[in-house]
Amino acid sequence: xxxxxxxxxxxxxxxxxxxxxxxxxxxxxxxxxxxxxxxxxxxxxxxxxxxxxxxxxxxxxxxxxxxxxxxxxxxxxxxxxxxxxxxxxxxxxxxxxxxxxxxxxxxxxxxxxxxxxxxxxxxxxxxxxxxxxxxxxxxxxxxxxxxxxxxxxxxxxxxxxxxxxxxxxxxxxxxxxxxxxxxxxxxxxxxxxxxxxxxxxxxxxxxxxxxxxxxxxxxxxxxxxxxxxxxxxxxxxxxxxxxxxxxxxxxxxxxxxxxxxxxxxxxxxxxxxxxxxxxxxxxxxxxxxxxxxxxxxxxxxxxxxxxxxxxxxxxxxxxxxxxxxxxxxxxxxxxxxxxxxxxxxxxxxxxxxxxxxxxxxxxxxxxxxx
Amino acid sequence: xxxxxxxxxxxxxxxxxxxxxxxxxxxxxxxxxxxxxxxxxxxxxxxxxxxxxxxxxxxxxxxxxxxxxxxxxxxxxxxxxxxxxxxxxxxxxxxxxxxxxxxxxxxxxxxxxxxxxxxxxxxxxxxxxxxxxxxxxxxxxxxxxxxxxxxxxxxxxxxxxxxxxxxxxxxxxxxxxxxxxxxxxxxxxxxxxxxxxxxxxxxxxxxxxxxxxxxxxxxxxxxxxxxxxxxxxxxxxxxxxxxxxxxxxxxxxxxxxxxxxxxxxxxxxxxxxxxxxxxxxxxxxxxxxxxxxxxxxxxxxxxxxxxxxxxxxxxxxxxxxxxxxxxxxxxxxxxxxxxxxxxxxxxxxxxxxxxxxxxxxxxxxxxxxx
Numbered sequence: 001x002x003x004x005x006x007x008x009x010x011x012x013x014x015x016x017x018x019x020x021x022x023x024x025x026x027x028x029x030x031x032x033x034x035x036x037x038x039x040x041x042x043x044x045x046x047x048x049x050x051x052x053x054x055x056x057x058x059x060x061x062x063x064x065x066x067x068x069x070x071x072x073x074x075x076x077x078x079x080x081x082x083x084x085x086x087x088x089x090x091x092x093x094x095x096x097x098x099x100x101x102x103x104x105x106x107x108x109x110x111x112x113x114x115x116x117x118x119x120x121x122x123x124x125x126x127x128x129x130x131x132x133x134x135x136x137x138x139x140x141x142x143x144x145x146x147x148x149x150x151x152x153x154x155x156x157x158x159x160x161x162x163x164x165x166x167x168x169x170x171x172x173x174x175x176x177x178x179x180x181x182x183x184x185x186x187x188x189x190x191x192x193x194x195x196x197x198x199x200x201x202x203x204x205x206x207x208x209x210x211x212x213x214x215x216x217x218x219x220x221x222x223x224x225x226x227x228x229x230x231x232x233x234x235x236x237x238x239x240x241x242x243x244x245x246x247x248x249x250x251x252x253x254x255x256x257x258x259x260x261x262x263x264x265x266x267x268x269x270x271x272x273x274x275x276x277x278x279x280x281x282x283x284x285x286x287x288x289x290x291x292x293x294x295x296x297x298x299x300x301x302x303x304x305x306x307x308x309x310x311x312x313x314x315x316x317x318x319x320x321x322x323x324x325x326x327x328x329x330x331x332x333x334x335x336x337x338x339x340x341x342x343x344x345x346x347x348x349x350x351x352x353x354x355x356x357x358x359x360x361x362x363x364x365x366x367x368x369x370x
Numbered sequence: 371x372x373x374x375x376x377x378x379x380x381x382x383x384x385x386x387x388x389x390x391x392x393x394x395x396x397x398x399x400x401x402x403x404x405x406x407x408x409x410x411x412x413x414x415x416x417x418x419x420x421x422x423x424x425x426x427x428x429x430x431x432x433x434x435x436x437x438x439x440x441x442x443x444x445x446x447x448x449x450x451x452x453x454x455x456x457x458x459x460x461x462x463x464x465x466x467x468x469x470x471x472x473x474x475x476x477x478x479x480x481x482x483x484x485x486x487x488x489x490x491x492x493x494x495x496x497x498x499x500x501x502x503x504x505x506x507x508x509x510x511x512x513x514x515x516x517x518x519x520x521x522x523x524x525x526x527x528x529x530x531x532x533x534x535x536x537x538x539x540x541x542x543x544x545x546x547x548x549x550x551x552x553x554x555x556x557x558x559x560x561x562x563x564x565x566x567x568x569x570x571x572x573x574x575x576x577x578x579x580x581x582x583x584x585x586x587x588x589x590x591x592x593x594x595x596x597x598x599x600x601x602x603x604x605x606x607x608x609x610x611x612x613x614x615x616x617x618x619x620x621x622x623x624x625x626x627x628x629x630x631x632x633x634x635x636x637x638x639x640x641x642x643x644x645x646x647x648x649x650x651x652x653x654x655x656x657x658x659x660x661x662x663x664x665x666x667x668x669x670x671x672x673x674x675x676x677x678x679x680x681x682x683x684x685x686x687x688x689x690x691x692x693x694x695x696x697x698x699x700x701x702x703x704x705x706x707x708x709x710x711x712x713x714x715x716x717x718x719x720x721x722x723x724x725x726x727x728x729x730x731x732x733x734x735x736x737x738x739x740x
Contacts, residue, residue, distance in 0.1 A: 002416045002634055005627055008409060009401045016620060020402045028624060029399035031379045032390045032572050034700045039378060046372045066574070067437045067599060070619040074599045102598045196620055202402050204436070204574060204622030226596050228472045229437060229444045247705070249440040250386060250566055252574030254398060255625065257375055264372055330404045335617070 010324070011351070013360055014332035015146050015305055016174070017196035017203050018348035020258075024201055027261035028254050035251045043260055044251065048239060050263035051207045054176060054199075054271065055191065057183035061232065062209035063239035064259055065192070066252050069173040072192030072206025074102055075230040076169050077140075080190060080214060082223050083107030086136040088129050088166075093117050094147035094336045095171055099140045106226060111136065117337050118148045118298045118307070126157050130164035137217070138167040138189075143181065144174035146197075147335040149307030149344060150298035151179065158187020167214055173197060176207065177266050178278045178304035178348055189214040195255075198278070198304055200349030201262035204255045262349075278303040281352040285345065288361040292368060297342060304352070306345040307338070311368075316340060319367045327363040380694070381721070383730055384702035385516050385675055386544070387566035387573050388718035390628075394571055397631035398624050405621040413630055414621065418609060420633035421577045424546060424569075424641065425561060427553035431602065432579040433609035434629055435562070436622050439543040442562030442576025444472055445600040446539050450508055450560060450584060452593050453477030458499050458509040458536075463487050464517035464706045465541055469510045476596060481506065487707050488518045488668045488677070496527050500534035507587070508537040508559075513551065514544035516567075517705040519677030519714060520668035521549065528557020537584055543567060546577065547636050548648045548674035548718055559584040565625075568648070568674055570719030571632035574625045632719075648673040651722040655715065658731040662738060667712060674722070676715040677708070681738075686710060689737045697733040 012019045033040040051062045065075050077099070081087060087108045089100045092115050103110045111133045113125060121141070130139065139161045143152050154170065161168040167189040175181050178198030183191055189211040196203035210218070210232065218225075218232060225231040229249065237246040266274060282303035286296065294308040301307070310316040316333060320343070323329045334342035345360070382389045403410040421432045435442045447469070451457060457478045459470045462485050473480045481503045483495060491511070500509065509531045513522050524540065531538040537559040545551050548568030553561055559581040566573035580588070580602065588595075588602060595601040599619065607616040636644060652673035656666065664678040671677070680686040686703060690713070693699045704712035715730070 001638070002420070002630065005397050005400055005413065005631060007400045007403045007413070007627070010403060010407065012402070012404060014404055017402050017404060017623065020624075025399040025401070025624075027375050029395040030375055030377045031395070032382070032387050032566075033377045033380060034382060034384055034387060035573070037380065037694070037700065043375065043377070050372070067441065068619045068622060071437065071599050074597065098598070105594055105596050105598055194620065196402075202622065202624040203405070203620040204625055224475055226475050227444065228468070228475055229441045249438045250564065250573040252438060252572065252625070253387065254390075254395075254572040254628075255574055255622070257377070258624075260372065261375060268371065324407070330407065 008328055011329045011356060011359065013346050013351055013356065014330045015344045015346055016194065016348060018200045018346060018351040020200055020202055021265065021350045023265065024258050024261045028202065028258040030257050032253050035253060036245060036247065040253060041245060044256055047256055047260045047263065050260070050267060051209065054263060054266055055181065055183040055209050056185065057209050059183065059209045059211055060240055061215060061236055063235070064205040064207050064256060065230065066249065067206060068203050069192065069194030069206050071230065072194070072208050073099060073171060074227065075208055075232065076190045076192050077102045077106050078225050078227045078230055079218050079232050080138055080167060080169065081106045081108045082221055086111065086133060088113060088133050088136045088139040090121050090125070090141040092119055092121065092148065092150060093142065093145035095142045095145060099171065118150055120150050120152050120300045123156055126160045130160060130166060134164065136166055138169050140169040142171040144172065144179060144302050144304065146174045146305055148298055148338065149302050149305045151300045151302045154186050162187055167217060174302065174304055177274060179302065180275050183209060195259055195262065198348045199262045199266060201258050204252060205259050278347060278352050281347045281357060282306065284354065285347060285357045288357065292365060304346065304348050306347065307342050310341055310343060314368065316343060322367050323363055329360055329363055378698055381699045381726060381729065383716050383721055383726065384700045385714045385716055386564065386718060388570045388716060388721040390570055390572055391635065391720045393635065394628050394631045398572065398628040400627050402623050405623060406615060406617065410623060411615060414626055417626055417630045417633065420630070420637060421579065424633060424636055425551065425553040425579050426555065427579050429553065429579045429581055430610055431585060431606055433605070434575040434577050434626060435600065436619065437576060438573050439562065439564030439576050441600065442578050443469060443541060444597065445578055445602065446560045446562050447472045447476050448595050448597045448600055449588050449602050450537060450539065451476045451478045452591055456481065456503060456506040458483060458503050458506045460491050460495070460511040462489055462491065462518065462520060463512065463515035465512045465515060469541065488520055490520050490522050490670045493526055496530045500530060500536060504534065506536055508539050510539040512541040514542065514549060514672050514674065516544045516675060518668055518708065519672050519675045521670045521672045524556050532557055537587060544672065544674055547644060549672065550645050553579060565629055565632065568718045569632045569636060571628050574622060575629050648717060648722050651717045651724070651727060652676065654724060655717060655727045658727065662735060674716065674718050676717065677712050680711055680713060684738065686713060692737050693733055699730055699733055
């Protein structure tokens with residue numbers, strides 16, 4: 001027999017999940033409906049419509065994949081790529097590396113373009129990449145690298161990629177709901193994200209969206225999609241209602257309730273207002289961290305994830321353990337080449353508030369002094 | 371702006387999800403923890419241990435896949451099979467057919483053994499199958515066919531399959547927590563199930579388990595697992611703690627809270643007692659349905675899912691719509707070859723009670739009379 005479930009009320013300021021508002025926890029505990037119940041279909045349609053609004057897209061095929069952000073990444077890749085296809089991946093951290101791995105498991109020939117971790121890519125990097133690999137079918141890039149805290153400007157990338165006749169695939173896990181993100185204006189053909197970062201929803205779903213151009217490519221496939229679970233040629237019947245609401249798999253009903261509530265909260269605040277709040281909170285935190293002598297690693301820092309070097313002589317894991325044990329605050333350690341060398345402090349959704357920043361800075365100061 | 375979320379309180383007596391008890395809805399709304407938080411790791415370890423108990427196995431690699439039952443099916447297949455491998459699939463309904471589809475997307479040469487929908491396989495079917503396809507790597511079979519309501523006896527299958535040097539893979543989506551299920555005693559090497567049937571948990575996770583023999587096969591693979599998200603060679607580090615709790619993907623924290631509570635409830639009731647309750651409730655329902663003139667389709671009916679023919683002259687969809695609209699009761703329609711011809715009435719977990727059966731029978735009688 002296990003003890004009753006009483007998770008501590010942590011302040012989640014790591015790389016995700018972020019703190020989940022009470023409204024969303026209430027929504028997730030609403031009575032479960034059947035996945036073909038007309039009332040549920042209505043909630044799901046509203047959820048898909050709000051995904052479109054948050055992505056600023058009119059893409060019909062926009063829906064929450066029944067898995068976490070990494071399932072979203074895999075959904076994009078397995079549907080767009082066939083064995084033997086060429087793909088370009090921009091790698092400047094863990095998640096670029098993972099896109100490479102996922103693409104090669106799809107049988108793609110992957111060309112990676114690398115800059116040191118923490119850096120972002122210039123316009124020229126993209127122009128050179130498509131010139132060097134003219135037969136690539138797609139170019140994949142991370143908008144917000146959760147492992148390094150680097151923001152990637154995407155505003156001109158779509159044009160470069162499209163002029164070369166390729167598709168643009170984007171990881172927006174740590175930017176959705178926190179950074180400016182314009183799927184249609186920026187010419188993004190396929191995008192995935194997570195629920196547990198700036199949407200402040202529990203983890204478990206991955207909002208994705210495919211452009212009409214991406215759908216044409218999928219419809220012209222010669223081989224079946226290697227994943228049955230993530231095959232959008234079947235999923236689209238359930239999510240868009242094309243050809244009836246055919247049963248594919250049982251949707252994660254209560255998680256969709258949570259996402260619907262999370263997206264409502266985002267739209268009630270307003271997309272521009274929410275982006276501006278994340279910007280201001282980042283500036284406030286940055287000031288505080290720099291006053292404590294901490295240095296940011298990336299030149300183009302995300303607002304939503306702040307990656308700083310651990311000062312010489314400090315045991316980084318001990319500091320995180322103390323923050324968690326004594327103050328109930330979670331921050332993240334470094335990942336990949338930054339393991340043991342960096343802290344990653346999230347300012348995501350509900351967690352991005354003045355009060356939380358003051359609490360964290362005060363606690364961190366205590367931990368660094370003694 | 372969307373309206374506040376107020377799902378109706380349905381009585382869920384279809385093929386799943388089943389009605390979720392208040393205790394589980396309370397658990398799912400507990401504060402979200404980080405996926406590497408020591409407290410969460412503790413909850414997860416308890417969840418994996420309870421999965422072992424409910425499956426009656428000592429398999430170290432037993433954990434909830436971060437997706438629904440179909441993701442569990444895919445997890446089993448992508449890990450066990452490599453391109454060119456041969457596999458035998460026993461097909462007597464939709465889910466056998468899906469295993470075939472998933473296996474062929476893994477590049478397997480699939481041999482299917484078919485009996486008419488609604489029937490089960492005899493000992494001889496298995497013996498003949500392994501004799502006819504001696505080079506197969508695994509044999510896959512559905513324990514409880516959700517599409518037909520047929521129960522498959524598995525007590526002697528493991529021996530037959532193992533003597534032929536193959537692995538036994540089983541779909542237990544509609545049997546876990548409702549029918550007798552003995553992974554170790556029956557020699558099952560890989561098994562998957564869903565949370566939303568006889569565990570009465572919301573959909574979104576798939577408990578799986580791999581035998582040491584299955585792990586040996588996975589470790590001897592020559593090619594990488596085609597799915598990154600479902601690759602147990604990486605997932606095992608997070609779920610068993612082997613080689614540290616490495617980050618793979620962000621676990622669906624709140625869904626795991628719900629599953630932990632659901633498994634607690636199952637074990638508090640007792641596995642044998644729960645199986646007996648499902649048996650008794652099935653007999654009670656069967657009596658009632660037969661009194662209404664309805665005939666069961668399968669000879670070996672599941673206790674957890676009751677599949678009956680729709681009488682001549684009855685509009686089956688209209689009856690289901692009326693049950694839903696007037697009585698807030700959900701039952702299922704037919705699937706595949708039984709579409710339009712059958713009703714599927716679930717007696718799963720929380721939904722399998724005398725009170726619910728009386729309510730359903732009374733409402734169904736009304737709908738059939740007028």
